[in-house]
Amino acid sequence: MVEDLRIGRLPSTWPEWTSDGVLSCVILGFVLLIRHNRIKAAQAKALQATLNQAIIHDLKNPMTSIVGCISVLNSEPFDRENQHRLLRLALISCRTQMDLLETLVDTTRMEYGEMTLQKRPIPAKAFVDSCLSDVTGAAEHLGIRIEDSSARPLSEQFVADTDLMRRVVTNLLQNAIKYTPRGGAVSLGAAFSNGNVSLEIHDTGIGIPQGQIGRLFKKYFRVEGGEQSTRRGSGLGLYFCKLVVEAHHGSIDVRSETGSGTTVRILLPVMPRSSGHATEAKRTAGGEAPPDGDRG
Amino acid sequence: MPLKQNGRQAGKPRLMVIEDDNGIREMLRIALSIYYDISAFANGDDIAALLDKNDPDLLLLDINLPGSDGFRLCESIRSRAKDRGLPILFMTVRRENRSFLESLESGGDGVITKPFVMKELVDRIETLLKGRL
Numbered sequence: 001m002v003e004d005l006r007i008g009r010l011p012s013t014w015p016e017w018t019s020d021g022v023l024s025c026v027i028l029g030f031v032l033l034i035r036h037n038r039i040k041a042a043q044a045k046a047l048q049a050t051l052n053q054a055i056i057h058d059l060k061n062p063m064t065s066i067v068g069c070i071s072v073l074n075s076e077p078f079d080r081e082n083q084h085r086l087l088r089l090a091l092i093s094c095r096t097q098m099d100l101l102e103t104l105v106d107t108t109r110m111e112y113g114e115m116t117l118q119k120r121p122i123p124a125k126a127f128v129d130s131c132l133s134d135v136t137g138a139a140e141h142l143g144i145r146i147e148d149s150s151a152r153p154l155s156e157q158f159v160a161d162t163d164l165m166r167r168v169v170t171n172l173l174q175n176a177i178k179y180t181p182r183g184g185a186v187s188l189g190a191a192f193s194n195g196n197v198s199l200e201i202h203d204t205g206i207g208i209p210q211g212q213i214g215r216l217f218k219k220y221f222r223v224e225g226g227e228q229s230t231r232r233g234s235g236l237g238l239y240f241c242k243l244v245v246e247a248h249h250g251s252i253d254v255r256s257e258t259g260s261g262t263t264v265r266i267l268l269p270v271m272p273r274s275s276g277h278a279t280e281a282k283r284t285a286g287g288e289a290p291p292d293g294d295r296g
Numbered sequence: 297m298p299l300k301q302n303g304r305q306a307g308k309p310r311l312m313v314i315e316d317d318n319g320i321r322e323m324l325r326i327a328l329s330i331y332y333d334i335s336a337f338a339n340g341d342d343i344a345a346l347l348d349k350n351d352p353d354l355l356l357l358d359i360n361l362p363g364s365d366g367f368r369l370c371e372s373i374r375s376r377a378k379d380r381g382l383p384i385l386f387m388t389v390r391r392e393n394r395s396f397l398e399s400l401e402s403g404g405d406g407v408i409t410k411p412f413v414m415k416e417l418v419d420r421i422e423t424l425l426k427g428r429l
Contacts, residue, residue: 056389057360057389060389060410060411061317061319061320061389061410062319063410063411064317064319064320064323064389064410064411064412065317065319065320065322065323066411067411067412067413068320068323068324068327068411068412068413068414068417069323069327071413071414071415072327072330072414075414075415076327076330076414078326078330082326085322085326086323086326086327089319089322089323089326092319093319096319138318141318141322142318178318
């Protein structure tokens with residue numbers, strides 16, 4: 001009995017070898033599992049820190065423009081034209097900041113299935129005009145032409161959540177403007193066929209590397225490499241667009257060539273199959289399941 | 297008050313801004329034009345040619361830039377004998393000491409953290425310009 005309890009005793013029979021082997025494997029398995037979880041936790045923490053940094057950057061840049069414009073208007077006697085330009089810049093930056101905050105909140109709401117679509121008929125012509133007018137000021141400021149590329153006068157309607165769909169298209173137009181150099185053009189056009197409406201956003205900008213197009217709509221993805229490598233972004237804008245489009249039973253795809261420009265096409269059913277609820281989006285857009293409990 | 301002339305020639309001091317954010321770049325271009333001759337660019341590709349062409353008295357340089365970041369640009373500027381004494385003021389959204397230390401290591405003369413009020417920026421620019429006279 002005393003001998004059995006001695007530490008360091010080697011197993012003498014095969015059942016003892018087997019049980020010790022199993023025990024060793026279980027312990028090794030636990031050690032590996034703990035190590036794996038630690039690595040995962042460290043990676044998640046690093047990713048969260050990077051995202052926080054990106055979001056802070058995205059919020060602080062427009063704030064810099066707003067504070068700069070207001071502080072200089074408050075202290076210096078600018079002529080009327082420059083007063084107007086500074087105020088317009090401040091307004092554009094306020095809007096950029098508001099858009100990011102809304103995207104942050106609404107992406108979370110859609111992932112948690114807490115956003116119900118308010119679908120109603122939208123006249124296509126009015127929709128295109130309104131989206132283009134949203135970005136014309138910023139584009140003109142940057143020397144970029146804004147065009148309606150619809151092939152013919154539009155008289156049709158399509159059914160969608162007006163506010164959400166307008167934000168999607170405006171988001172895509174702003175992205176196109178961001179990556180189009182001065183003197184370039186950004187266009188939006190609508191076309192109807194086979195019970196679908198197609199909304200195409202095209203730019204003559206710097207394009208997207210082929211290898212990255214497939215990942216564009218992943219959550220937190222940001223284009224890497226080349227000129228775009230250090231352009232910061234939360235990586236939520238395009239993911240939000242995909243969530244909204246898929247909640248409308250539509251699809252979104254991208255064609256691009258580096259140096260020649262990019263076309264993003266949204267295809268939506270003119271009449272949606274159901275009233276639609278944003279929860280459907282999270283299943284198809286690769287959204288992460290929300291943690292249990294906290295739905296604040 | 298901003299200086300009305302620099303050490304090399306009469307007129308407004310020349311300021312070069314490199315900032316990739318369109319809103320901030322345009323704001324700086326308009327706001328600082330009261331005090332300085334401004335040239336503003338979205339990136340520092342071919343920085344040597346930009347400096348030769350614009351011959352600035354001070355460079356206002358964003359740290360996060362497409363292509364070469366601000367630190368690398370600063371190092372490359374300092375490697376040119378002609379621009380070794382050019383005052384360089386970095387702009388960043390980070391409030392970390394690391395940014396400040398990195399800016400000094402790369403050859404910069406200071407860092408201003410975004411967002412900033414214009415008076416704060418002009419005061420920093422003026423201090424650096426006075427040191428150059």
